[in-house]
Amino acid sequence: MLATDLIDLHRYPISTPGPARDAVLAEVRAGLAARGCAVLKGFLTPAGVAAAVAETDAVADKSHASHSRTNAYFTKEDPTLPESDPRRRFFDRSNAFIPADNFEPGGALRTIHDCAGFDTFIRDCLEESEDRFFRYADPLADVIVNAAGAGNGFPWHFDTNNFTVTLALQNADEGGAFEYAPMIRDTVDEHFDEVAKVLDGISDRVVSLELEPGDLQLFKGRYSLHRVAPLAGSRPRYVAIFSYVQAPDMVGSVERTQQLYGRTLPVHHERAGQRADTLID
Ligand SMILES: O=C(O)CCC(=O)C(=O)O
């Protein structure tokens, strides 16, 4: 399997410096600056989509399902806040991640991820500096697939990570749109009143994206409230997630890895407590 067969490199010459690549970068950066979101439609070829879906179908039974009730901030219930506060609005979240070690080197997803120039292209899109941009070194989490069946999808939230790189592989029979309220909060103001309107379904700031199989999405979810709308039907929604972090050799914490993937590896225990930052997660 060759990256040239899987990625539409004519439309997106990610590893060929020149005006065509510069034009793609300019468009992505403009989207990120204006809305925190950029979509490269048809990043994969039809053959690339088919190969990635077949690969995912073959390991779909390895997914780990977890359920929780969460608010948009992933914080605990705080009864001292007024009941109308968005921090007290909890929603059911169920998700199933296929851990990264099910995707073999040379398989479709890793051929895409390992393609020459892929990481540099993503870094250039995000305008991150070289010493602050590394592949996640977690063998269970660097390349995963979120396999979502019928249900609530992924309720409204802000991401804790600065950006997310996803590749849409398969849509559900119904629902599953990616909805977001661009830049609804900023570094100094949570804008709880605006957030509450989104949660109540009465905001006029929500944008709905119908991503199609093969679309690559770069999303800065720290300031833009977003969700995956409820899903229906028997066909699961598959989205691959490529993770990058700000320091080398990072892996997930033992607790979070266990929760998301249902197991841990020796590396999670060896590196526990050696994180580059002091954040909870
Ligand atoms: O599945 C998606 O499209 C994105 C899910 C999401 O928002 C997340 O993983 O934080």
Ligand SMILES: [Fe+2]
């Ligand atoms: Fe998110």
